[in-house]
Amino acid sequence: MKIKVTLTNGKVKEYQADTTLAEVARDENPDLARMVLAAQINDNQVVDLSYPLEQDTKVRFLSFEDEEGKQVFRHSAAHVLAQAVKRLYPQTKLAIGPAIKDGFYYDFDASQRFTPEELEKIEQEMRNIIKNDFPFTRTELTREEALVKFSEVKEDYKVELINNLTNTPVVSLYTQGEFTDLCAGPHLPSTGKLGAVKLTSVAGAYWRGDERNKMLQRIYGTAFPLPAQLEEYLFRQEEAKRRDHRRLGVELDLFSFHEEGPGFPFFHPAGMVLYNQLVQFWREVHEKQGYQEIKTPLILSQDLWEQSGHWEHYRENMYFTKVDEKDFAVKPMNCPGSMLIYRSRLHSYRDLPVRLAELGLVHRHELSGVLHGLMRLRCFTQDDAHLYMLPDQVGEEIIGVINMVEQFYQTFGFKYRVELSTKPEKAMGSDEIWEMATRALQDALQAKGMAYKVNAGDGAFYGPKIDFHLEDSLGRSWQCGTIQLDFLMPEKFDLFYVGEDGQKHRPVMIHRVIFGSIERFIGILIEHYAGNLPLWLSPVQVKVLPIADRHLAYAKEVTANLEKEQIRAELDTRREKINYKIREAQLFKIPYMLVIGDKEVANNTVSLRHHLQGDQGPVPLPPLVQMIRQKIENKTF
RNA sequence: GCCACUAUAGCUCAGCAGGCAGAGCGCGUCCUUGGUAAGGACGAGGUCACCGGUUCGAGCCCGGUUAGUGGCUCCA
Structure with missing residues (x-):
């Protein structure tokens, strides 16, 4: 039987059925065929080059230049890492090993520690495996067969994975040399394609990312077809480190940290100038946009936090203290204070929207391991605002805030990513309210024609949110601006306005920040400009x-x-x-x-x-x- | 919080086999009045993060604490 193969350059060729993609590639261009790592067929599935074509197919060959090609390449490198580890430490149990941005990792449950010296040895073993140029071969087993196979070799994590693969009767395995791993694939034709590999670090990582699970050892690495590409990558990493805001903060005498206050930044005179310029700019814009500035206390009665739901939902992140025998909390958010001001007088529907802005210093007890320069602190200044509005003003107000975010980020030339976060597990309020609020945010994003990613279950406990993420010098992304729609706090605090009908009505509330935290924003600015501030x-x-x-x-x-x-x-x-x-x-x-x-x-x-x-x-x-x-x-x- | 690693002068970093603690930059004083990225001389500066242990003797070895770094989880 003959089949038709359509290539990305438009060519249509005829082949005998069961011709593999590798053969098609060689036939098309023998030189290029050496660069080809895998292929995408019919615009969706990425498959091995050994994949036999059985019917008319549209083919896109993937090389390292393609994002999907890189993924295949690094994923194969992860398998080689696992093989090397199994050779050197046969009792080690394998967890998972995917490709990630810039590289790959593999999680291991091992009795011995992977020290830097061990990494050297493992890396050397990987090079041996690459030199052997083992082909990657795919086999399929029924789930039952696979369970037996992996149970026999006591690969407990693989067994758990297979048990979770409930929607498929067969699972695939990949073998190179003596090593076989459970894997959906696809992979490179052989290990020899992996030109240059480097193991970069070891870290702890919870099995399945859940802190209640066992902590495994994760080995990070990266791989490139050519040694020169690896060199260049490592050089760029070094360059990025030179932009690190923590380093520039010292060199430019902007801020410092001290053992006496972990996670609490000290701003020096020069840093304070920068800080104040941002604040000044912020005030100008907000004044023009009809915001009024307020300031609320740092320490407020615990009763207030019980009323707002923070006690129930946010307690483990809060600092507490006693004043005259009464319990108080240091504010982790500014909203309750703002609401007390809103509530301090009567509002007519004619006054709405009321936009109360506050540069609020909040304290949050973050886990010690997450602190990171100005990017992750235990106290920071949110450029906060709370907007109180009529239900039918919601759309307009959200768009107004989005426009403001755009204006700010444009001023600094930032690229950003937008995410929509929905109802978390630990949340107040009914599903209906959440759905309504989420819908409102979606509508606004749609009206603005903004591309966004949905982050299921990542909303605040009182409402869904739109997040704006900026990238730092090492490509890590940080949440800065956020817009949160809230129907619940007004309820809890019995906020109202007097409507046309002379009756009390419930306003809707938006919580929003634009810089996010002035401190984090400064950190990102420093890295963005490599210290050469405008x-x-x-x-x-x-x-x-x-x-x-x-x-x-x-x-x-x-x-x-x-x-x-x-x-x-x-x-x-x-x-x-x-x-x-x-x-x-x-x-x-x-x-x-x-x-x-x-x-x-x-x-x-x-x-x-x-x-x-x-x-x-x-x-x-x-x-x-x-x-x-x-x-x-x-x-x- | 968890896993791993690190901690020597204000900063960057040496240090050995367990035997009197070092360099460069910076800082101070003096000389030099110099044209687009470092002029010279001299000098001050240390509880080797902290607590304990091993040892005749610990910056170095061991245990703990604190802080930092890279991740995980969490988050602006």
């Missing part, structure tokens, strides 16, 4: 550098002129050489340096140097001041 955020915008003492008087005059125009300028009066002063200003990533010597004094100019563009030559001060002012106002570099 002019308007730079703690020092201009450094004035006189060459010799006799230029000091003029330099002071220049500095004063800059300061008069609200430009953050500093004068370096030290008796150091100009090269030295420039180097220091460069290291502090100060955007503009003004060098002043005999020529400048004589001509009434300054010599301009930009920290990224270098020497710009002499310019008169007034137009320069104007240019700088303009850049600050436009928030450009």
